[in-house]
Amino acid sequence: MATTTDTPEAVAPTTTVTPVPIPPRGVDYRGKLVLAPMVRSGELPCRLLALHYGADLVWGPETVDYSLIGTTRRINPRTGMIEWTRVPSNHLHSPSSSQQESIIYRLDPRREAGRLIFQIGTADPSRAVAAARLVAADVSGIDVNAGCPKPFSTSGGMGAALLQTPDKLVAILEALVKEIVPEFKIGISVKIRLLETPQETEVLVRRLVKTGITGLTIHCRTTPMRPRERALRGQLRMIANVCHEAGVACLVNGDVENREHMATLIKEYGVDGAMIATAAEKNSSVFLGGQKEMVNWRELVRNYLRFAMEAENKLSNTKFSLTQMVPGKEAEYKLLCSCKNYTALITTLKFEEEMGELAEKADEVLKLGKWFVAPEKAPKVNKRQLQKDQKIKEESKKRKREEGEDGEEEEGGMMKKTVAEVMAEAVGAEVPAATAAVSV
Secondary structure, three states: OOOOOOOOOOOOOOOHHHHHHOOOOOOOOOEEEEEOOOOOOOOOOHHHHHHHOOOOOOEEEEEEEHHHOOOOEEOOOOOOOEEEOOOOOOHHHOOOOOOEEEEEEEEEEOOOOEEEEEEEEOOOOOHHHHHHHHHHHHEEEEEEEEOOOOOOHHOOOOOOHHOOHHHHHHHHHHHHHHHHHHHHOOEEEEEEEOOOOHHHHHHHHHHHHOOOOOEEEEEEEEOOOOOOOOOOOOOOHHHHHHHHHOOOEEEEEEEOOOOOHHHHHHHHHHEEEEOOOOHHOOOHHHHHOOHHHHOOOOHHHHHHHHHHHOOOOOOHHHHHHHHHOOOOOOHHHHHHHHHOOHHHHHHHHHOOOHHHHHHHHHHHHHHHHHHHHOOOOOOOOOHHHHHHHHHHHHHHHHHHHHHHOOOOEEOEEEEOOOOOHHHHHHHHOOOOOOOOOOOO
């Protein structure tokens, strides 16, 4: 069997076909340069930065259906952002759980209006619909991830695993088109990878474009390939033609450099637009044009930091993005890694005068710096003592059975306690019921 190559396929040009109708609240992918869905670099501050520098559309990070179902939609009164939150399962019975909510997804209803595509990770049609319904009123499209090769996605039958279960992928897309499009008036799209042969890829794409989707993004790598490996464009014109036969827009992803490069790819392969990942992660000004339009890293991080603090972005995510934007050779690079709060970040970058107040506000909300409060720790219980108590209890029970005694032995009207119980009671902690009864 032939394997994927980078040799262009000889595909006859297709006749002109009317594009599929774009729903009233949806967006047409044609002619668009968009930000790719990325796990950490697809969070709100990075999306706002991409839009600031000219991205036509932005994809949020893949969000798994399970994580979204059961969330609460709320508007943050301080920022005006819309957030979907939930209490982590390990905090469901905590009395302070209201302070421990996790933000599953966050968007800016003003600056992202008409330009945000929500990407869902799913392996089930009904769950996909249930999750999509929670966000569909606030976004401009739902995209199904059928290309992520990471184990956290494929192990659940999602992402690139869907390429091996085309019936399931088709069913998911058809369910979303049937249930979401009429109700919310937005389009459905899908992002896939190359299969091992052009024939396999063509068969899959022909099935997908018949589901009613408005767009298809092809990542020009196979599932086993890593980002450092050169993208393969040998099947690209064929894929674009198959999409056009059905009136579906086709975006190319993989080693796309900037807006000038998109124009070259459109001309050479007949695609309708392009999606940028790695290049935008390092410098979002790639959306402006070519190399001449690129801005320096200091201007880039100044704008990014402002967006991050306005959104009350998690510090660890902000630091990750900064380390992608700041060149490793710069003195600030290593210093940023050790910063514990936003005030330290802007001080390191010498932005105190213009951003000091904003940083202090973000630190206060996020409980960083001088507002940091260490979480209460459960008192430690001596494991060795617990094991010793357990052994004593077992020996005690055995002795009582032999002597014919029933129940726990008492002394002076008080039940005997284990060493661990006494220690725990002193600090108000719970002790496992299995601890031994030994006099103290």
